[in-house]
Amino acid sequence: MKKILVANRGEIAIRVMRTAKKMGIRTVAVFSEADRHAPHVRYADEAVCIGPAPSAESYLRGDKIIETALELKADAIHPGYGFLSENADFAQAVGKNGLVFVGPKPHAIRVMGSKLAAKEAVAKYDIPMVPGIDEAITDVAKALSVAQQIGFPILIKASAGGGGKGMRVVEREEDLEAQMERAISEAVSAFGDGSVFIEKYVSSPRHIEIQVMADTHGNTLHFFERECSIQRRHQKVVEEAPSAVLTPTLREAMGQAAIKVAQACDYVGAGTVEFLMDAQHNFYFLEMNTRLQVEHPVSEIIAGVDLVELQLRVARGEALPLKQQDLKIMGHAVELRVYAEDPLNDFLPSVGTLERYRLPSGPGIRVDNGFEEGMDIPIYYDPMLSKLITHAPTREAAIALMSEAIANYEVVGVETTLPFGAFVMQHEAFTSGNFDTHFVNDHYTPKTLLAQREKEAQLAAKVALWHYAEDQKKLRLPKT
Template identity: 65%
Template sequence: MKKILVANRGEIALRVMRSAREMGIKTVAVYSAADRNALHVRYADEAVFIGEAPSSKSYLVGEKIIDACRKTGAEAIHPGYGFLSENAAFARMVREAGLILIGPSPEAMEVMGNKLSAKAAALKYNIPMVPGTEEAISDIAEAKSRAVEVGFPILIKAAAGGGGKGMRIVDKVEDFEEQMHLAVSEATSAFGDGSVFIERYVSSPRHIEIQILGDTHGNIVHLFERDCSVQRRHQKVVEEAPSSVLTAEIREEMGRCAVDVARSVNYTGAGTVEFIMDDQLNFYFLEMNTRLQVEHPVSELITGVDLVKEQINIAQGLPISFKQEDLEINGHAIELRVYAEDPENNFLPDIGTLQTYVTPKGPGVRVDDGFEQGMEIPIYYDPMIAKLITYGKDRQEAIERMIRAIDEYDITGITTTLGFGKFVMQHEAFTSGNFDTHFVKKYFTPEVLHAGSEDEALIAAVVMEKLLGRKTGSTSSQAINNGVSDWVKNRREL
C-alpha cells in the first residue's frame, strides 16, 4: 500500500495521516469549502476538493470520495470515525471500485449496525444480555405486556442508530404507550427505521467498552477496557483506561466476550464492543461500533499499540503484530473531549474564532487536534476542538496531569468544556471511582463553574491587597482583611 485517502477531516484525519507517514505511505486529504485552510489539508501529500460545506454535499457523498481516489491513485480509504465510517453501502461501493476500505466488511457493518441483529449474533456465543425483547416490536398492546413481564423501569430503544435518539425510559406502565409512540417517531425521523425493542432499565449503569482487533487470518485480540461513563446527552465526554472498578477476573471475562462478539461476524480491523455494567458489576452486551473510536488514544497509551498502524497492516492482509499474551496494562490514561460548547447552557455549541489557542505540553500530555490560533470553528460539523489525553503511572497521576493540562490549555474567543473537565477531575465521585452515566445529572450545575471562578477572584483579591499594602506601607493584615471581607460581601450579594 503506497497511498491512502483519508475520508474525514480535523483531528482524526491528521491522526491517521501521521501514522501513515511514519509507515512511508503517502496520504490524500479531501476537504469541503469550509475546510480549505484546514490543517489536515496542509499536512497531506495531496488534497482534493469535494464540495460545499454541509457534509451531505461533501464528506457524506461516497461517489466523490471514490472519484478522489481515482484522480490521485489512492489504493485504500481510511474513513476515520463519523461520516461514512459505519456505512455498509459505502463499504460495498469501495469494494466494487476495486479499492480497499481500512475497516471491517460491509456484512459485519450491517449486522452490528442494527442493535437487534447485533444481539442475535452475540447470543450465538452466550454473551450476557439485559433482560428484554430479542426482536423488534411494534404492537403497542403486546409491547406493554412484554414490558410488564420484564419489569419496570424499562428502556425503549431504537434498533438502528445511537446517541440516545429513539430512546425512552419508562418508570410506570401508565406512561408506556405515550413513550412508545415518541420513541418510534424519533427513531423514524433520525434513522428512517422506526423499529424499537425493550430492555430492563439498569438504573446506575457504567459504560464499559472493550477495544478489539481482528485480522484476515482469524486472529482476534482485545486491548482491555475503557470506562466511558461520564456523558452528556448520552454522548461521552471523559474516557479512561483501565476502568477503576474492574477486577482482573471481570476484565478477562469481558475481554473474552468482546472477542466472541467480533468472532460472530468474522470481524476484521479495529472495533469496539460496548457493555453496560450495573452496580453489582454484572455486565451486559450493549452494541458494537465497527470503526476506530474517538477515545482510542487511551488504549494506545496503556498498551503501547498504534491502532491506526494495525488497521492499515490488517487491511493489507498482514496478521496482527502481537498476540493476546503479549499485552499488559501499563499505567493509566484519561481523555477529555474539548468541545466548543457552553456547559452553562446545556452544552450547546458555541461557534466562533479561536482568538487564542495554546495547547498544554510536558510529561504525559497528548493533544490530538485539528485547529490553530485564528481559525474558525465551522458550524457544519461536530464542535469537538481537540482530544486532551494524559498518561501517568497510575490513575492519580493521570488525573493530576489532566488538571495541570487543563490549566495550561489557553483558548479564548469561544466557550469550551475545559472548565467542566476540571470540575470532573476534582469531584470526589470521579476521584473515588464511585460514579456512573448519571454523573452530569447528579453533580453538575452551571453554578459550580462560577464557584471556581470566584475562588480564583478571591485569591487575586488577596494578592492585590498584599501588593497595595506593600506599596502604601499600610498594615497588610488589616488591608487584606478589609479587602477580603468586602470581596466576600460583594460575592454574597451577586
C-alpha cells in the same frame, strides 16, 4: 499500500495521516469548501475539494470520495469515525471499485449496525445481555406487554442508531405510550427507521467498552477496557483507561466476551465492544462500534500500541504482530473531549472565531487537535476541537496532570468543555471512582460550575495578595 485517502476531517484525519506518513504511505485529504484552510488539508500530501460545506454534499458523498481516490490512484480509503465509517454500502462500493476499505467487511458493519441483529449474532456465544425483547417493534400494545413481563423501569431504544436518539427511559406504565411515540418519531427523523426495542433499564450503570483488533489470519486481540461513564446527552465527554473498578478477573472475562462478539460477525480490523455494568458489577452486551473510536488514544497509550498502524497492517493483509500475552497495562490515561460547547448553557454548540488557541504540552500530555488560532468553528459538523489526553503511572497522577493541562489550554472566542473537564477532575465522585452514567445529572449544574469558578477566583486573589504582601516586606535598596 502506497497511498491512502482519508475520508474525514479535523483531528482524526490528521491522526490517521500521521501514522500513514510514519509508515511511508502517501496521504490524500478531502475537504469541503468550509474546510479549505483547515490543518488536515495542509498536512496531507494531496488534497481535493469534494463539495460545499454541508456534510450531505461533501463528506457523506461516497461516490465523489471513491471517484477522487481512483483519480489520484490511491490504494485504500480510511474512513476515520463518523460520516461514512459505519456505512456498509460505502464499504462495499469501495471494495467493488478495487480499493481497500480500512475497516471491517460490509457484513460485519450491517450486523452490528442493527442492535437487534447484533444481539441475535452473539446470542449463541453465551454473552450476558440485558433482559428484553429480541425483535424490533413499533406497536405500543406489544411494548406494554413486554414491559409488564420484565418490569419497570424500562428503556426504549432505536434499533437503527445511537447517540441517544430515539432513546427513552420509562419509569411508569402510564407513561409508556407517550414515550414510545416520541422515541419512534425521533428514530424516524434521525435514522429513517422507527423500529425500537424494549429492554430492562439498568440502574446506576457504568459504560465500559473493550477495544478489539482482528486480522484475516484468525487472530483477535483485546486491548483492555475504557471507562466511558461521564456523558452528557448519552454522549461521552471524559474517558479513561483502565477502569477504576475492574478486577483482573473481571477484565479478562469482559475481554474474552468482546473477542467472542468480534468472532460472531467474522470481524476484521479495529472495533469496540460496549457493555453496561450494574452496581453489582454484572456486565451486559450493549453494542459493537465497527470503527476506530474517538477515545482510542487512551487504549493505545496504556497498551503501548499504535491502533491506526495495526489497522493499516491488517488492511494490507498482514497478521497482527502481537499475542494477547504480550499486552500489559502501563499506567493510566485520561481523555477529555474538548468541544466548542457552552457547559453553562446545556452544552449547546458555541460558534465563533478562535481568537486565541494555545495547546498545553509537556511529558505525559497529548493533544489530538484539528484546529488552530484564527479559525472559525464551522456550524455544519460535530463541534469537537480536539482530544486532550494525559498519561501517568497512576490514576491519581493522570487526573492531576489533566487538571494542569486544562489550566494551560488557552481558548478565547468560543466557549468549550474545558471548564466542565476541570469540574470533573476535581469532583470527589470522579476521583474516588464512585460514579456512573448519571454523573452529570447527579452532580453537575451550571451553578456548581459558576460556584467553582468563583472559589478559584477567590483563591487566586488571596494568593496574589499574599505574594504582594511578601514583596512589600523585602528590603528595597535605593538606586545608586
